[in-house]
Amino acid sequence: MQQIAQWKVIVGVLGVCVLGACSGLSNSASQPSAHEAHRVLGTWQYQANGTQVLSRGTFQIAMRKGQLRGILRDAKRGAIPLQVRVHNNRLSLDLEAYQVRGIVEGDAFTATLERPMWDVSVAPPTSRVPRAAPRDDRGALFARRVERAGLAVPPLGCKDVAMQRCATP
Numbered sequence: 001m002q003q004i005a006q007w008k009v010i011v012g013v014l015g016v017c018v019l020g021a022c023s024g025l026s027n028s029a030s031q032p033s034a035h036e037a038h039r040v041l042g043t044w045q046y047q048a049n050g051t052q053v054l055s056r057g058t059f060q061i062a063m064r065k066g067q068l069r070g071i072l073r074d075a076k077r078g079a080i081p082l083q084v085r086v087h088n089n090r091l092s093l094d095l096e097a098y099q100v101r102g103i104v105e106g107d108a109f110t111a112t113l114e115r116p117m118w119d120v121s122v123a124p125p126t127s128r129v130p131r132a133a134p135r136d137d138r139g140a141l142f143a144r145r146v147e148r149a150g151l152a153v154p155p156l157g158c159k160d161v162a163m164q165r166c167a168t169p
Helices: 002-030 034-040
Strands: 042-049 056-064 067-074 078-087 090-095 098-105 108-114 138-148
Touching: 034 078, 042 108, 056 078, 067 090, 090 108
Parallel strands: none
Antiparallel strands: 042 056, 042 138, 056 067, 067 078, 078 090, 090 098, 098 108, 108 138
């Protein structure tokens, strides 16, 4: 009986430790460090390829109340609010039912766009192998930061920080 009580105490302590660690992780994931946030803040111009979901436009990322927030303005779809997550140089944008995930390198963002799907079909197996229909819900996205939290970003290849000798696109 005493051993059972000891095991309950051990399991209880481990449970509290695990829950405490998980809540700590969720807080750090929802509030990026200042360095991580600085990597993605600003206005970005993007072009999507291989998809009908997005075409071209801009997205803006700002810090509000300690969390990253964003809005995407697409030529075809209009304004869409974004949920923004950043970890090191990885940036994730969740918009409606789609996810844009990729890598930020300086003022460039290279990503994939896709709609997460789960196979929940319960159809009986058949001898015919179905062909996959062409999907327009996946594609590639390339973006370039054009403004960094109120400061213009010099064009690619421009070494002049003051942009006095650089032609703007």
